[in-house]
Structures are given as C-alpha cells and as structure tokens.
Amino acid sequence: MKEKTVSELKAMxxxxxxxxxxxxxxxxxxxxxxxxxxxxxxxxxxxxxxxxRKDIPVIIHCRSGARSAAxxxxxxxxxxxxxxxxxxxxxxxxxxxxxxxxxxY
Numbered sequence: 001m002k003e004k005t006v007s008e009l010k011a012m013x014x015x016x017x018x019x020x021x022x023x024x025x026x027x028x029x030x031x032x033x034x035x036x037x038x039x040x041x042x043x044x045x046x047x048x049x050x051x052x053r054k055d056i057p058v059i060i061h062c063r064s065g066a067r068s069a070a071x072x073x074x075x076x077x078x079x080x081x082x083x084x085x086x087x088x089x090x091x092x093x094x095x096x097x098x099x100x101x102x103x104x105y
Contacts, residue, residue, distance in 0.1 A: 001072055004059050004085045006094045012059075019057040024071045025091075029063065032105045035094060037061065045071045049079055061087035061094075063104070 004012075012019060021037035023030055030039050040048045042062070052058055052075065060068040065086055072084045087094070095102040 001069060002085045003088045005088050006097050009059060009087060009094070010098050017057075019059060020053045022052065022058060022060045023091075024060060024062050024067050029105065033091065033095070033102045035061070035091060042067045042071055046074060046078065049075060052081070052084075054081060054083060057083055057085060059085045059087055062090050064090040064092050066090075 009021075021035060023034060023037035023039050024042040024045060025039075026041050027039065038051065040051060058081070060071055062068040062071075065088055068086050068090065072081075072086055075081045075084060089096075091102070092104050095104045
C-alpha cells in the first residue's frame with residue numbers, strides 16, 4: 001500500500017499541490033479535530049466511492065492509519081483505484097509531528 005507521511009502531507013499543503021484529502025473517521029471524531037478533509041466515514045466509503053477522484057492523488061486518513069488502510073484495500077479491490085495513499089500514523093501522527101495544537105481525543 002502506498003503511503004504518505006505527515007511531513008509529506010504538510011509539504012503538499014504548503015505548496016498548494018492538487019490532491020484530495022479524505023477522512024474516514026466518524027462524524028463525532030471529525031467534530032473533535034480535523035484536517036479540513038472531506039468526511040466520508042469508513043462505513044459509507046463504498047457507497048460514496050463516486051466522491052473519490054481517480055485523476056489526482058487521494059490521501060485517506062483516520063485516527064491512526066488502520067481504518068484508512070482498510071478503506072484503501074476495499075476501494076482498490078472493488079473499483080481499481082491506483083491513486084490512493086494512506087496517511088501513515090493518521091491524525092495522531094499529524095498532531096504529534098506537525099501541529100501540536102490539534103487535540104486528538
């Protein structure tokens with residue numbers, strides 16, 4: 001599975017690169033803290049797959065990286081995506097390494 005580190009994500013954000021960022025956590029988790037990603041909870045990722053771009057890089061994240069990895073596996077298997085990246089360590093790693101003001105539950 002392809003991955004991006006939180007440092008790579010931060011560099012992409014800072015450079016204004018074109019990509020899609022998707023959060024597969026639950027709405028109550030997103031309300032606590034988020035990275036301004038599109039919220040598509042894991043339980044709806046297959047039915048909402050038409051929202052996920054195929055023409056640009058797509059970084060998918062969750063709290064630690066496990067749910068986003070599951071989402072990527074399913075999307076690649078069912079729909080043939082080849083542009084998906086798991087955010088290594090999820091929002092926890094982002095809070096720890098990039099932005100300590102994020103209060104991860």
